[in-house]
Amino acid sequence: MAPLAQDWTYAEWSAVYNALSFGIAGMGSATIFFWLQLPNVTKNYRTALTITGIVTLIATYHYFRIFNSWVAAFNVGLGVNGAYEVTVSGTPFNDAYRYVDWLLTVPLLLVELILVMKLPAKETVCLAWTLGIASAVTVALGYPGEIQDDLSVRWFWWACAMVPFVYVVGTLVVGLGAATAKQPEGVVDLVSAARYLTVVSWLTYPFVYIVKNIGLAGSTATMYEQIGYSAADVTAKAVFGVLIWAIANAKSRLEEEGKLRA
Amino acid sequence: MAPLAQDWTYAEWSAVYNALSFGIAGMGSATIFFWLQLPNVTKNYRTALTITGIVTLIATYHYFRIFNSWVAAFNVGLGVNGAYEVTVSGTPFNDAYRYVDWLLTVPLLLVELILVMKLPAKETVCLAWTLGIASAVTVALGYPGEIQDDLSVRWFWWACAMVPFVYVVGTLVVGLGAATAKQPEGVVDLVSAARYLTVVSWLTYPFVYIVKNIGLAGSTATMYEQIGYSAADVTAKAVFGVLIWAIANAKSRLEEEGKLRA
Numbered sequence: 001m002a003p004l005a006q007d008w009t010y011a012e013w014s015a016v017y018n019a020l021s022f023g024i025a026g027m028g029s030a031t032i033f034f035w036l037q038l039p040n041v042t043k044n045y046r047t048a049l050t051i052t053g054i055v056t057l058i059a060t061y062h063y064f065r066i067f068n069s070w071v072a073a074f075n076v077g078l079g080v081n082g083a084y085e086v087t088v089s090g091t092p093f094n095d096a097y098r099y100v101d102w103l104l105t106v107p108l109l110l111v112e113l114i115l116v117m118k119l120p121a122k123e124t125v126c127l128a129w130t131l132g133i134a135s136a137v138t139v140a141l142g143y144p145g146e147i148q149d150d151l152s153v154r155w156f157w158w159a160c161a162m163v164p165f166v167y168v169v170g171t172l173v174v175g176l177g178a179a180t181a182k183q184p185e186g187v188v189d190l191v192s193a194a195r196y197l198t199v200v201s202w203l204t205y206p207f208v209y210i211v212k213n214i215g216l217a218g219s220t221a222t223m224y225e226q227i228g229y230s231a232a233d234v235t236a237k238a239v240f241g242v243l244i245w246a247i248a249n250a251k252s253r254l255e256e257e258g259k260l261r262a
Numbered sequence: 263m264a265p266l267a268q269d270w271t272y273a274e275w276s277a278v279y280n281a282l283s284f285g286i287a288g289m290g291s292a293t294i295f296f297w298l299q300l301p302n303v304t305k306n307y308r309t310a311l312t313i314t315g316i317v318t319l320i321a322t323y324h325y326f327r328i329f330n331s332w333v334a335a336f337n338v339g340l341g342v343n344g345a346y347e348v349t350v351s352g353t354p355f356n357d358a359y360r361y362v363d364w365l366l367t368v369p370l371l372l373v374e375l376i377l378v379m380k381l382p383a384k385e386t387v388c389l390a391w392t393l394g395i396a397s398a399v400t401v402a403l404g405y406p407g408e409i410q411d412d413l414s415v416r417w418f419w420w421a422c423a424m425v426p427f428v429y430v431v432g433t434l435v436v437g438l439g440a441a442t443a444k445q446p447e448g449v450v451d452l453v454s455a456a457r458y459l460t461v462v463s464w465l466t467y468p469f470v471y472i473v474k475n476i477g478l479a480g481s482t483a484t485m486y487e488q489i490g491y492s493a494a495d496v497t498a499k500a501v502f503g504v505l506i507w508a509i510a511n512a513k514s515r516l517e518e519e520g521k522l523r524a
């Protein structure tokens with residue numbers, strides 16, 4: 001990956017700094033929330049809720065790492081004119097943390113959704129494998145482009161990654177439609193919301209990726225990229241997780257009231 | 263944001279330092295208290311109590327960050343005259359942590375209160391969304407003014423933020439009045455106390471904000487601002503949380519005695 005641009009203002013640097021700290025706080029607190037809710041759902045939904053917290057825990061770890069890497073990559077201090085100045089320190093900013101995170105968390109996010117839907121065992125296993133592998137392949141194909149500055153090579157890997165990505169999104173929108181309709185009343189809307197939140201939040205990633213493809217460069221491009229990925233991550237993992245908890249909670253209530261077969 | 267003033271005395275610097283450490287101790291210990299109480303309340307109030315602890319956990323994280331940022335922003339040592347001297351180190355003091363914190367915690371504080379009131383499901387969802395969004399918008403509109411030194415621009419954003427703020431406070435005072443009256447006997451007073459504590463502690467924020475608007479500048483303004491926000495935060499999150507726990511506890515007792523429908 002090319003070194004960071006040299007043209008950072010304190011406001012730009014600070015915006016990324018605070019977006020990354022927001023990531024730590026959002027992911028960390030979501031993790032605790034999911035795990036504290038474990039005793040309040042029935043056994044059938046505990047694995048889904050455990051994984052929901054695992055995803056945000058992995059993200060908390062990576063946001064700490066990205067934050068520290070961001071701080072180490074710059075020198076920030078008072079300039080001669082009395083205003084804050086930001087210069088590149090020479091220590092690399094390791095953006096690969098994001099890809100390592102996604103490789104682990106993106107398949108797990110899909111597994112959460114499939115588990116909380118509680119489909120027949122065979123369908124669960126089949127969907128978990130195909131969606132899990134397709135989403136991991138998406139992340140793996142995106143990475144060679146992310147570390148490139150050659151725009152045509154970036155576009156090539158972007159297009160490659162879009163193939164399994166479109167398959168995953170297509171399965172979420174069309175393939176899971178019939179299964180969603182069979183969910184118990186009072187839960188159908190929540191499952192639909194979780195599916196569409198996944199689709200919408202995931203669609204932001206290919207757009208953030210092409211911020212640099214369309215020729216935006218320097219500090220502005222990196223700022224939009226970092227803030228964009230952070231906002232998409234919090235939505236796709238923590239906010240999505242709250243929906244998974246809401247589904248698990250609603251279905252547990254129905255089970256306890258004898259309205260849903262355990 | 264403008265760099266810190268250069269005119270700090272050790273006493274002023276130290277007052278902020280200790281107020282921030284008080285924030286860490288108060289928020290951190292409140293978090294543990296709320297979560298240790300979880301098994302002592304009935305299932306109906308566990309989500310409210312979990313969120314109460316999530317709010318103080320997020321605040322604990324941010325008070326650690328603000329404290330460390332405060333320490334890094336100054337050099338403190340013995341001066342030539344044998345007294346302690348405080349000089350600005352050049353490392354920025356990142357006050358944006360407070361806004362990131364409020365963006366996450368202020369909507370959650372309102373959700374706590376709504377959940378512990380245990381209103382009909384539809385009303386709960388509707389109130390949580392409208393109050394949650396209005397309070398997040400309040401914080402978002404306050405920030406552009408906070409990082410400004412131009413007094414007229416500060417007043418402009420202050421006024422903008424006051425619009426959703428007045429809506430939230432109005433809903434707490436008037437809108438929730440009827441719902442409070444329907445709370446079980448022995449709990450009505452506690453719910454009223456929680457509502458009015460929110461209103462009173464929240465009203466301190468716009469006043470602390472205008473410390474700098476009214477022309478107070480330099481170290482004195484920053485000292486009042488930091489101590490004011492810290493005191494308001496501990497009241498609005500930890501003390502308010504104790505009231506939420508007291509309500510959850512009282513209603514759990516009534517449920518267990520069969521005096522309140524679970």
